[in-house]
Amino acid sequence: MAIRAAVAGASGYAGGEVLRLLLGHPEVRIGALTANSNAGQRLGALQPHLPQLADRVLEPTGAGTLAGHDVVFLALPHGQSAAVADELGDDVLVIDCGADFRLKDAGAWERFYGTAHAGTWPYGLPELPGARKALGGTRRIAVPGCYPTAVSLALFPAYAASLAEPEAVIVAASGTSGAGKAAKTHLLGSEVMGSMSPYGVGGGHRHTPEMAQNLSAVAGEPVTVSFTPTLAPMPRGILATCSAKARPGVTAQGVRAAYEKAFQDEPFVRLLPEGQWPATAHVNGSNAVNVQVALDEAAGRIVAVSAIDNLTKGTAGGAVQSMNIALGLPEELGLPYTGVAP
Numbered sequence: 001m002a003i004r005a006a007v008a009g010a011s012g013y014a015g016g017e018v019l020r021l022l023l024g025h026p027e028v029r030i031g032a033l034t035a036n037s038n039a040g041q042r043l044g045a046l047q048p049h050l051p052q053l054a055d056r057v058l059e060p061t062g063a064g065t066l067a068g069h070d071v072v073f074l075a076l077p078h079g080q081s082a083a084v085a086d087e088l089g090d091d092v093l094v095i096d097c098g099a100d101f102r103l104k105d106a107g108a109w110e111r112f113y114g115t116a117h118a119g120t121w122p123y124g125l126p127e128l129p130g131a132r133k134a135l136g137g138t139r140r141i142a143v144p145g146c147y148p149t150a151v152s153l154a155l156f157p158a159y160a161a162s163l164a165e166p167e168a169v170i171v172a173a174s175g176t177s178g179a180g181k182a183a184k185t186h187l188l189g190s191e192v193m194g195s196m197s198p199y200g201v202g203g204g205h206r207h208t209p210e211m212a213q214n215l216s217a218v219a220g221e222p223v224t225v226s227f228t229p230t231l232a233p234m235p236r237g238i239l240a241t242c243s244a245k246a247r248p249g250v251t252a253q254g255v256r257a258a259y260e261k262a263f264q265d266e267p268f269v270r271l272l273p274e275g276q277w278p279a280t281a282h283v284n285g286s287n288a289v290n291v292q293v294a295l296d297e298a299a300g301r302i303v304a305v306s307a308i309d310n311l312t313k314g315t316a317g318g319a320v321q322s323m324n325i326a327l328g329l330p331e332e333l334g335l336p337y338t339g340v341a342p
């Protein structure tokens with residue numbers, strides 16, 4: 001019997017990508033689609049790349065509309081998910097693409113998001129140690145942020161093998177879709193095209209505690225993270241360049257071996273052949289994560305680079321991959337691994 005899935009926030013970028021992937025999922029039938037200011041509109045007016053759903057009309061977001069489905073994807077602004085999720089029973093698998101249930105530390109949540117902490121759900125990054133076990137059979141999933149997905153996958157093997165000191169420095173570039181559809185002055189075409197710019201500099205980005213949470217759990221000790229995001233003139237993609245001081249005695253062969261071991265059975269993470277480096281264009285539209293690592297012997301630092309599509313593995317692909325695990329389906333079902341380059 002088909003799995004009935006509803007999508008809240010279906011007019012947005014994340015909701016649109018969830019729908020693109022669900023349309024290719026053999027076990028899923030798409031149920032209610034909801035929005036906020038665009039309720040009452042035809043989906044075709046807002047997501048013209050989804051012609052199969054063009055005549056569907058968006059309903060207002062509310063538990064009444066979303067109940068009665070097997071799975072509900074929430075692709076809503078931060079702070080909007082808890083009220084909806086609270087109204088949905090444990091018979092519904094709720095998958096939150098927003099941040100509300102990602103952090104374990106309520107104090108960190110309050111510092112970075114400025115509201116009361118809603119709680120913590122199993123974390124939808126299956127590749128992290130222990131994550132698949134927590135996702136199996138769960139009825140609630142917190143999908144990671146797009147930057148934490150790219151960064152955690154680039155660095156966790158170094159911490160899992162105790163190769164790196166507990167301080168990481170990260171500079172990551174994101175495509176503009178990461179900021180959502182709502183118009184923002186700094187995202188106007190004339191501001192973004194032909195230019196790159198940093199934002200959230202100096203430890204202010206809300207994904208910093210999420211990265212620290214993931215890396216600290218793997219390292220078994222607190223890892224401090226210095227994170228600088230940058231905006232790149234492209235619609236999709238994240239390139240994360242991450243480094244950490246190597247522990248004494250670490251060799252290039254040891255680093256390579258640790259990464260090969262961490263990713264050998266991963267269906268979506270590709271440790272590139274030595275000498276090849278990740279590029280966002282190679283993973284566009286794909287749930288793949290391309291990773292490369294090197295030891296900078298002169299500086300004594302491990303340097304790892306990852307590329308993802310922020311909307312696919314960074315949001316909707318990670319959500320569907322986690323859904324598959326929660327429902328006991330094959331993990332790769334309905335998910336693209338090939339990209340669309342150039």
Ligand SMILES: NC(=O)C1=CN([C@@H]2O[C@H](COP(=O)(O)OP(=O)(O)OC[C@H]3O[C@@H](n4cnc5c(N)ncnc54)[C@H](OP(=O)(O)O)[C@@H]3O)[C@@H](O)[C@H]2O)C=CC1
Binds near residue numbers: 010177178
């Ligand atoms: N873009 C990305 O790369 C990533 C996004 N996410 C997360 O996914 C979520 C959605 O982001 P994104 O799609 O980019 O954002 P968009 O701005 O593109 O879409 C937001 C969606 O939420 C709806 N919405 C807005 N306000 C409300 C409200 N008060 N109540 C109910 N629905 C509302 C909008 O409806 P309407 O159009 O009718 O206003 C729209 O469907 C966010 O939590 C974001 O953090 C996570 C990882 C990456």
Ligand SMILES: CC(=O)N[C@@H](CCC(=O)OP(=O)(O)O)C(=O)O
Binds near residue numbers: 099145176179231
């Ligand atoms: C380019 C850009 O603006 N990106 C977003 C991150 C998008 C994402 O993953 O975020 P959520 O935590 O909102 O789910 C940002 O930096 O705020």
